[in-house]
Amino acid sequence: NGEMHSWNGEVHEVLSPVCIKTAEGLKRKVIGSYPLCDEKEAAEALSAAVAAYNNGRGEWPTMSVADRITCVEKFTHKIIEKKAEVVKLLMWEIGKSHGDSVKEFDRTVEYIYATIDALKDLDRQSSKFSIEQGIVAQIRRSPLGVVLCMGPFNYPLNETFTTLIPALIMGNTLLFKPPKHGTLLHYPLLTAFRDCFPKGVVNTIYGRGNKIIPDLMKSGDINVLTLIGSSKVANELKKLHPKVNRLRAILGLDAKNAAIITAKADIKLSVQETVLGSLSFNGQRCTALKIIFVHRSLADEFLTELSDAVSKLKFGMPWEAGVSLTPLPEPHKPAYLKDCISDAVEKGARVINENGGATNESFVFPAIVYPVSKGMKLYTEEQFGPVIPVVPFDDVEETITYLIESTHGQQVSIFSNDDEEIAKLIDPLVNQVSRVNINCQCQRGPDVFPFTGRKDSAEGTLSVIDALRSFSIRSLVATKLNDSNKH
Ligand code: G3H
16 A cells, blocks of 8 residues: 555565575575565455555546556656666576576566557547447546456566556556565565555565465455466466456466477477477476477487487576576475476386486476376476477377367467478467467567467466456447537
8 A cells, every 4th residue: 555564474484496505405595585464464455456446436547548657657767777686586586597587677678668658559549439320439448446466486577567567557456466486576666666656556465375365356356367377276266256257367377388390390490499498497488388299200310409409508507607497496396397207207208318307406407208198297287397298299180189188278389391281280270279389489479469378278368458458448438419419
């Protein structure tokens, strides 16, 4: 509610993925702490957001679009001043390399400016009138109410702001809970929220999601749930809302994006894009390639070249030059990945590359696992880490069957040098996933492109213009032309 609260209660110690040597071995370094709000503080934050919205009659939802844009511009200038601090925290808190942390920051700022430009366009369109059957109509976009916003640990800044900013700029009020890993880096931005928006418009809460979020949902006062995370959590939260049919959900969820390397693919290019797609930020991207289908005739050559490329990747601390593999922020991840690899090995696959799957406290060396098949965890589970499951196929129809049977539907990449082969595959593929990438890895960007997914991969669409639409409703002001209304 526009105030910084002091805190004497329970705190959460933040462990960095960056480890230090201790007598008992490598241990994650403590780099700070944050307050663990309880249900009461969370409820107070919700009341502040509800009061600031005031059934659409608050200062923020009734403010002109131009004035809201001015507030967001002021906010953007202030966060740009915090760039060095936020980048440092991205490295320490989630282990993202310096280059990728800078990219995440810059991309976020670009997204905000693109959102402002898109809103100016949308607003210009609203000033147009259309006349049909003697009725003059003006279309506007109106806010939806109180938005509960939760971002993911892998893009704690960018993915949070690609929902938070459009929700905000459309006149909604917000309750924002930063991700468990990636909370500290939002701390320097709190004063910018306080100084740029009316009281109660943005309310940041800290705490254990499973403790504080359920009551917020049960209150029925949340009008929009926006979450980038797991479909399981999203479904559980939606069910708690007493009037779920009135809740709008804008969700970026699970994905198991596949690469299909046909017999006519360029192997060098496929290897290069597989490495980028599977291992950028250690495979911790919702858009990462999480399963690779390779035509059996190319499998040996592909695996040899892929192992060679992986062996050249440099592991290091996020601030070191030229590193592409860094420590993992989620403490349970090394053991989980090891378990997925053992499961595949027990069922007949093997780790192809030297040191593949070697772990320490917070690091896993990428493992290429082959031949992965139905029934193995790596065939269906979203590993979200540096493991590359490779599946041989004889007929490309097998890969389409995989996509049809999958519960996910975000993106796919096809590799082929044969235009006719690609053309034949596009229709069957776009009917399964929401983006088909030809001869390149899967990715979200450029961020102005629509970002969504089928099945359990998403609800609603993000991108610059789609997000503005997602966080607002189209309303119509209609005037009947008659003698007294001719103006
Ligand atoms: O984790 C999901 C991100 O939106 C992925 O974005 O494809 O640019 O890494 P990216």
